[in-house]
Amino acid sequence: MKRVLQAGLVVAVATAPAAASERHFTYTYESGVLAPGAREVEPWSTFRLGRSDFYSRFDGRIETELGLTDRLQTALYLNLKAVTADTPLGRSSSTELEGISSEWKLKLADPVADRVGTALYAELSAGPSEVELEGKLILDKRAGRLLGALNLVAEHEWGFDGPETEQETALEVDAAACWFLTPALTAGLEIRSHTVLPPGEEPTRSALFLGPTVSYARHGWWVAGSVLPQVRALAGASDGHLDLEEHERVEVRVLFGLEF
Amino acid sequence: MRPARRLAILALAAGFGASCAAALRHASPEDAVRVAPQWPGTTVEDLERGRRLYVRRCSGCHTLFLPAAYPKEAWPGLVDAMAEKARLRPGEREDVVRFLVAVASDDARRAGR
Numbered sequence: 001m002k003r004v005l006q007a008g009l010v011v012a013v014a015t016a017p018a019a020a021s022e023r024h025f026t027y028t029y030e031s032g033v034l035a036p037g038a039r040e041v042e043p044w045s046t047f048r049l050g051r052s053d054f055y056s057r058f059d060g061r062i063e064t065e066l067g068l069t070d071r072l073q074t075a076l077y078l079n080l081k082a083v084t085a086d087t088p089l090g091r092s093s094s095t096e097l098e099g100i101s102s103e104w105k106l107k108l109a110d111p112v113a114d115r116v117g118t119a120l121y122a123e124l125s126a127g128p129s130e131v132e133l134e135g136k137l138i139l140d141k142r143a144g145r146l147l148g149a150l151n152l153v154a155e156h157e158w159g160f161d162g163p164e165t166e167q168e169t170a171l172e173v174d175a176a177a178c179w180f181l182t183p184a185l186t187a188g189l190e191i192r193s194h195t196v197l198p199p200g201e202e203p204t205r206s207a208l209f210l211g212p213t214v215s216y217a218r219h220g221w222w223v224a225g226s227v228l229p230q231v232r233a234l235a236g237a238s239d240g241h242l243d244l245e246e247h248e249r250v251e252v253r254v255l256f257g258l259e260f
Numbered sequence: 261m262r263p264a265r266r267l268a269i270l271a272l273a274a275g276f277g278a279s280c281a282a283a284l285r286h287a288s289p290e291d292a293v294r295v296a297p298q299w300p301g302t303t304v305e306d307l308e309r310g311r312r313l314y315v316r317r318c319s320g321c322h323t324l325f326l327p328a329a330y331p332k333e334a335w336p337g338l339v340d341a342m343a344e345k346a347r348l349r350p351g352e353r354e355d356v357v358r359f360l361v362a363v364a365s366d367d368a369r370r371a372g373r
Contacts, residue, residue, distance in 0.1 A: 035320025035346075070316040112324035113284035113315040142323055 021065060021073075022222040024186050024215040026253040028149045028176040030140045031117035033107045034067030041065075042257045050249030052239055053086035057248070063103075071108070077101035079125065099127020111142045132157045145180040147188075169197045176213060186215045190226050193234060196246050205236035207247035225254045284326060284363075287311060291362040299358050310359030317346040318356075327364035335360040 021034045034040060044061035060080040067073045079098040084091065103123045111117025121136035133156050140149035153172035158165055172195070178188025190213040195206035209228035216223050229250045233243035242249065287307030295302050318324060321342070330338065336357050343353045 032319065032323075035317075038320065067320060070320060110284075110315050110319050110324060112326065113311075113319070115283050 021067075022215070022217045022257060023224045023255055024147055024178050024188070025149060025174075025176040025190050025213050026224050026226040026255055027192050027228070028151050028174040028190055029105075029119070029121060029136060029138045030147075030149050031107050031109070031111055031119035031138050033071060033073040033105055033119070034065055036067045036069055038067040038259065039065065040257050040259050042255060045254045047252040048248040048250075049252075050244065051085070051247075052244045054091065055085045055248060056083070057085075058082045061101075065103075071106055073105050075101075075103040075105075077103065077125075079127070097127070099125055099130070101125040105138075111140045111147075116141055129161050130157055130159045146177065147180070147186070148175075148177040150175045167199055171195045171197065178213065178215070184217050188213050190228060192228060194247065195235065203236045205238075205243050205246035206234035207243045208232050208234055209247075209251060220259045222257045223255065225252075227252050284311065284315065284324065287359060287362060291366060294365055295358055295362045298361070299354075302358060302362075306355065307359045307362055310355035310357070313348065313352050314356045314359060317348060317352075318342070321345060327360045330364065332361045332364040335364060 021032060021038070021040055024030065042061075042063040042065065044059070044063065046059040046061075048057040048059070049055070058081070060082075062078045063075050064077075065073055065075040078100055080095070081098050082093070082095040084093040101123050102125075103121070105119055105121045107117075107119045109116060109118040117138075117140040119138040121134075121138055123132075123134040125132040125134070135154050137152045138149070139151070140147065151172070151174040153170075153174065155170045155172070157168045157170070159168070173193045174190070175192075176188060176190035178186040180186050190211060192209040193206065194209070195204065197204055207230050210231045211226055211228040213224065213226035215225075227250065230242050230247055232241045233247075236243050236245065238245045287304050287310075289304055291307055292302045292304050295307075299306075315324065327335070339348070339353055339357050339360070348356060
């Protein structure tokens with residue numbers, strides 16, 4: 001009987017859905033990195049809907065991740081954008097290749113072994129019309145069936161659309177928590193505050209998003225999704241209690257991960 | 261209270277709660293004594309080497325399990341099943357098993373199991 005139990009445990013753990021790279025949230029990162037030599041491809045889909053006038057945007061990213069050491073992983077992204085929006089000249093649609101991104105993530109502490117999992121994250125994006133640098137401090141903790149994570153994010157963008165280089169800074173706080181309903185399935189809540197600090201006289205715009213998030217993982221693949229409606233503007237409200245100039249009414253994001 | 265302040269308080273509360281939660285504990289001299297019948301001459305340093313290997317090699321593939329998550333008898337088989345994927349050499353595999361068995365034994369004893 002004992003041997004049967006042990007064999008069952010071996011099978012259960014060896015085929016456990018959990019992978020260090022699996023995402024349980026769509027905006028909030030966790031501290032885990034891929035094992036050295038492990039590779040994963042992650043298609044991202046983000047839909048942003050509703051501004052003061054008609055606005056529909058799709059952001060697609062294809063990410064390829066590679067584990068370099070026990071603590072370091074890197075990734076390369078290809079970024080696409082499709083927007084349909086009302087303008088003074090009527091409704092217009094555009095699709096463009098935004099560029100590529102290079103990501104580096106360094107794990108400093110583990111969410112189970114240490115009091116708080118910690119990682120540093122840097123991402124450089126470059127395209128025909130802009131360059132962007134983003135940094136994150138990632139904190140997370142797994143305690144039993146509860147997982148929580150907090151990210152502090154700063155990004156700076158240089159735009160080359162006009163005759164002069166335009167710069168913009170954004171600050172973001174992402175937090176999320178989920179409960180493992182089964183080892184493979186989680187359900188939780190994600191909250192995101194995004195603040196844009198434009199240069200000069202333009203007003204600061206900040207919005208708070210809050211919504212449900214779910215994830216499911218099996219050996220070799222995983223999926224995570226969230227629906228985050230804007231719940232209020234923290235600065236620069238333009239439509240009642242919401243900011244619909246810089247931010248949308250709702251953001252929907254779905255991530256897949258596949259080992260290869 | 262402003263929403264930003266509420267959010268900050270919520271984040272601080274979550275951080276405080278997380279920092280109080282159990283972590284994978286370090287090996288003690290008592291752990292070394294406990295596994296001495298099975299692994300004579302074991303030192304705290306040996307067990308700590310196993311802990312380091314467990315954290316670094318195993319967390320790349322899955323969320324770490326606390327040693328008490330499984331009976332101590334189960335750990336050798338569990339580690340064997342994943343040793344190749346975790347690139348554990350035979351000596352390293354032994355270090356990981358010794359640490360997990362030592363801590364799992366103590367945690368089970370404390371829990372009265």
